[in-house]
Amino acid sequence: MSKMHSGSRLILSVFLSIFLLLNSEVAASKKKHSRVRRYLAFPEGAVFSAIFCLTSLMDITPGSSLFSLNINYALGYKLPNETKPLLDAYKPAIKRRNRRDLYGRVEIILNSMGYDGRSCLLRSLCEAKQKLSDEQGLLYKTLDLIFRFPQEPLRHSEPDIHRTYHYAAQVGNDVASTYPLNKCEDLFPCPFSLVDLALGYYSSPVP
Numbered sequence: 001m002s003k004m005h006s007g008s009r010l011i012l013s014v015f016l017s018i019f020l021l022l023n024s025e026v027a028a029s030k031k032k033h034s035r036v037r038r039y040l041a042f043p044e045g046a047v048f049s050a051i052f053c054l055t056s057l058m059d060i061t062p063g064s065s066l067f068s069l070n071i072n073y074a075l076g077y078k079l080p081n082e083t084k085p086l087l088d089a090y091k092p093a094i095k096r097r098n099r100r101d102l103y104g105r106v107e108i109i110l111n112s113m114g115y116d117g118r119s120c121l122l123r124s125l126c127e128a129k130q131k132l133s134d135e136q137g138l139l140y141k142t143l144d145l146i147f148r149f150p151q152e153p154l155r156h157s158e159p160d161i162h163r164t165y166h167y168a169a170q171v172g173n174d175v176a177s178t179y180p181l182n183k184c185e186d187l188f189p190c191p192f193s194l195v196d197l198a199l200g201y202y203s204s205p206v207p
Contacts, residue, residue: 042079046078046079047076047078047079048076048077048078048079049074049075049076050074050075051072051074051075052072052075052109053070053071053072054070054071054072055068055069055070056068056069075105075106075109077101077102077105090155092150092152092153093155093157093158093162095150096149096150096158096162097162099149099150099165100159100161100165102146103121103165106121106194107121115190115191116189116190119188119189120188120190120192120194121194122164122165122168122187122188123168123184123188123193124147124193124194125147125149125165125172126168126169126171126172126183126184126187126188127172127184127193127195128147128148128169128195129148129172129173130172131193131196132144132148139198140199143198143199147194147195149165149166149168149169151166151169151170151173154166168187168188171183171184171187172184
């Protein structure tokens with residue numbers, strides 16, 4: 001009789017242990033987990049480089065494609081290597097500042113080619129919403145990251161150029177939902193679109 005009681009107690013203990021284990025797992029599954037946000041720091045001296053190349057065939061001899069003219073522009077952007085400022089500062093302003101540095105270099109290149117660099121860049125910020133938002137692929141995502149100016153509220157301490165870029169991007173949001181795409185070209189005159197140029201729409205096959 002005592003063996004039966006001890007066996008019953010053993011079975012009861014096993015079931016009780018299983019119940020407690022399952023109950024703790026259910027409670028753990030309902031618990032919200034949080035993870036500290038991580039930031040990427042690049043090595044000292046790391047630089048993001050981009051090269052813009054224009055190639056044109058030279059019709060020196062009829063029907064010949066032997067000679068070509070190449071014009072190359074290089075762009076270097078220093079990558080951040082400290083995470084402390086990112087933790088302390090207003091993050092949208094940091095993103096806008098980084099893009100401002102990149103846009104300034106692009107404007108200088110376009111100005112040196114005889115174009116209105118500021119106007120061409122503003123046109124691209126305006127067109128980005130409609131031309132890049134629904135597309136897939138690494139190139140589209142990269143261009144979307146470059147030409148999508150952060151739309152969070154501006155702070156009074158931010159420079160006026162941020163407001164100019166912010167306005168162009170806001171117009172682009174309105175164009176995507178209300179106005180035709182050529183409104184960007186009307187507001188920010190430029191003979192070509194930087195977005196279309198990067199996507200290769202102006203390229204023509206070699207005859």
